[in-house]
Amino acid sequence: MSDEAAPGFVRVRLDVSYDGKDFSGWARQRERRTVQGELESALRTVTRAAEIFELTVAGRTDAGVHARGQVAHVDLPGALWAEHRDRLLRRLAGRLPHDVRVWRVAEAPSGFNARFSAIWRRYAYRVTDHPGGVDPLLRGHVLWHDWPLDVDAMNAASTRLLGEHDFAAYCKKRDGATTIRTLQRLDWARGADGVITATVRADAFCHNMVRSLVGALLFVGDGHRPPDWPATVLSAGLRDSAVHVVRPHGLTLEEVGYPADDQLAARNRESRNKRSLPGATAIGSGCC
Numbered sequence: 001m002s003d004e005a006a007p008g009f010v011r012v013r014l015d016v017s018y019d020g021k022d023f024s025g026w027a028r029q030r031e032r033r034t035v036q037g038e039l040e041s042a043l044r045t046v047t048r049a050a051e052i053f054e055l056t057v058a059g060r061t062d063a064g065v066h067a068r069g070q071v072a073h074v075d076l077p078g079a080l081w082a083e084h085r086d087r088l089l090r091r092l093a094g095r096l097p098h099d100v101r102v103w104r105v106a107e108a109p110s111g112f113n114a115r116f117s118a119i120w121r122r123y124a125y126r127v128t129d130h131p132g133g134v135d136p137l138l139r140g141h142v143l144w145h146d147w148p149l150d151v152d153a154m155n156a157a158s159t160r161l162l163g164e165h166d167f168a169a170y171c172k173k174r175d176g177a178t179t180i181r182t183l184q185r186l187d188w189a190r191g192a193d194g195v196i197t198a199t200v201r202a203d204a205f206c207h208n209m210v211r212s213l214v215g216a217l218l219f220v221g222d223g224h225r226p227p228d229w230p231a232t233v234l235s236a237g238l239r240d241s242a243v244h245v246v247r248p249h250g251l252t253l254e255e256v257g258y259p260a261d262d263q264l265a266a267r268n269r270e271s272r273n274k275r276s277l278p279g280a281t282a283i284g285s286g287c288c
Contacts, residue, residue, distance in 0.1 A: 003113045003268045005075040012081065013108040014039070014055070016070040018100040021140055021249065026060040026070075035061075035070075038100055043074065046091040047084050058114045058256040059121050059205065059287045064248030066141065069122075069255040073114040081107075111264035116271040120184060120257040121205060123288060125198040125214045125250050129222075135193070142195055143250035147222035151188050151196060154221040158186040158198075160231035161213065169233045169240060170213050171206035179206045186213065188221075204271075208245050210288040215244040251288060 005011040016039070024032040028040065040052050058071040084091070085105070092102045111117070127143040128134055134144045161183055168179040185201035198217070200210050216233060219225040219242070233240045259267050 003111050003116065003265065008078055009075040010078050010081040011073055011075050011108040011112060013104070013106050013112060013114065014072045014074065014102050015104040016072060016100065016102050017068045018066065018070070019140065020061060020064050020066045022099060023063065025063045025065070026057055035067075035100055038097060039072070039102070042092055042095040046088065046095050047076075047080055049080065056114050058118050059253060061251075061253055061287055062208075062248055065251045065253070065288060066249075067253040070253055071114045071118070071256045071258075073108055073112065109261040109264065111261075111268065112258075113264075113268055114256075116268045117258050117264050118204075118256050118271075119259055119267060120201050120203055121253065121287075122185075122199065122201040122255045122257070123205075123210050124252050124254050125200065125210060125246070126195050126252075127198075127214075127218065127246075127250055128195050130194050138195070140249055141252065143247055145218055145222065147224075149196060149218065149221035150223070151190050151221065153223075153227050154188045154198075154217045157217055157220045157227040157230050158188065160228065161186055161234060165234055166237055167206060167209055167234065168237050170209050170216070170243065172208045174207060177206065181206060181209065188217070205287045208288065210251060211245045211248065212243050214250075215246045218246065219244075253287070 018035050022033065023035050026035045028034050028036040036055055036057070040055055044052055053074050053076055055072045055074050061067055089102060089105045096102065126141060127145050127149070129145050129147060129149040134142045164180065164182040166180050171179045173179060182203045184203070185199060188196055188198050190196045198214055200213065213230070216230040220227055220229060233243060
């Protein structure tokens with residue numbers, strides 16, 4: 001996966017959002033509807049290209065997970081880009097289904113890689129403990145938890161998970177992939193509407209990490225576990241059957257952060273380096 005487009009090609013950044021309800025995740029799959037598949041098909045159609053141009057994404061979301069601030073890149077032939085650049089955004093809007101949108105299409109700076117250049121990804125998980133359930137207008141984006149939740153207790157537990165750790169206890173392990181991550185932010189806030197939002201930011205996430213962390217912290221919030229329990233599970237380094245992976249519809253990729261243009265190359269090298277903790281390989285970008 002190169003950090004520069006091949007000679008004669010232009011690297012293009014796309015800023016994307018989608019409702020994940022009817023998608024089988026981001027990654028293209030045969031005979032399944034995916035975000036990558038819809039975008040690549042639409043791009044091919046509106047540019048009248050003879051081939052599919054493959055997208056590289058900042059973070060591959062699971063089935064049912066939403067995105068407000070997803071980022072991808074694609075390498076297009078220079079002549080094709082020159083012909084379509086001014087009208088590409090509007091043409092994609094006319095071709096794409098209504099549950100996926102491209103908001104910005106622009107030539108990427110030198111060294112930009114949607115996956116490896118990212119310095120953080122920020123997710124939100126939304127849940128309500130209202131005894132009446134979820135507002136019907138929000139049901140596709142908010143989880144109902146049928147127990148009163150103590151936000152202060154969840155924040156106290158969350159603080160103990162911050163920093164660089166091996167999150168094997170909260171990840172679905174994949175062959176050849178490290179579970180070491182740096183969790184930069186994890187906190188909870190109850191809005192005026194009663195919806196409780198977890199803000200989760202890390203350099204990268206491993207598979208099921210956010211939804212597993214949320215599942216553990218909900219058990220703290222409803223009093224089934226003490227505030228030190230999630231950190232104890234983390235230290236054990238093993239999957240705990242008591243940690244539930246919550247449903248995907250409450251999770252949204254909100255934003256991806258990138259360094260200044262002159263720091264892209266250094267970030268790409270850093271992202272590919274092995275982690276310093278035992279058992280590390282390279283940083284992954286799958287999720288959540």
